Amino acid sequence: MCYVAPLLRLLAACVLALAALALVQAVRDERRECAAARDEHTLVVAWKLGTPAVERFRSCLDGAHQLLAPGALVALATPAGPMEAAFFRRLWAAYLVPDLNWLDDAEAHTYTHYEVACGEHLAGPRFTLLRELPDGALYWIGPR
Secondary structure (H helix, E strand, O other): OOOHHHHHHHHHHHHHHHHHHHHHHHHHHHHHHHHHOOHHHOOHHHOOOOOHHHHHHHHHHHHHHHHOOOOOEEEEEOOOOOOOHHHHHHHHHHHHOOOOEEEEHHHHHHHOOEEEEEOOOOOOOOEEEEEEEOOEEEEEEOOO
């Protein structure tokens, strides 16, 4: 009878240790899965400097920056996404290339004749391809 209490404590300690080991393994597995997740599925609001998604976006914007005059009004077209992705990409564009003034794709035709499409290509009679960019293109909007 006097051995029951220490045995119960030992059993409880073993169960607690096993639960802690299972938790550590679950955290390791989750970290491994997150690291292996494809970059294309990263939400724009979770972008960080130096990540592949930001560097691809930067290379597209830099290609346009070399072709346009500082202070130019430029529309930005990007693929649709959740959580106001186009808005956040425009903020990133303004951060990465502050020499250009970035407009929303919807208001572009009113203010500018240039549109940068990153991650997609535009088609239609109102767009004329000016130059292919890394992961995108620079377009002229309207008749030429």
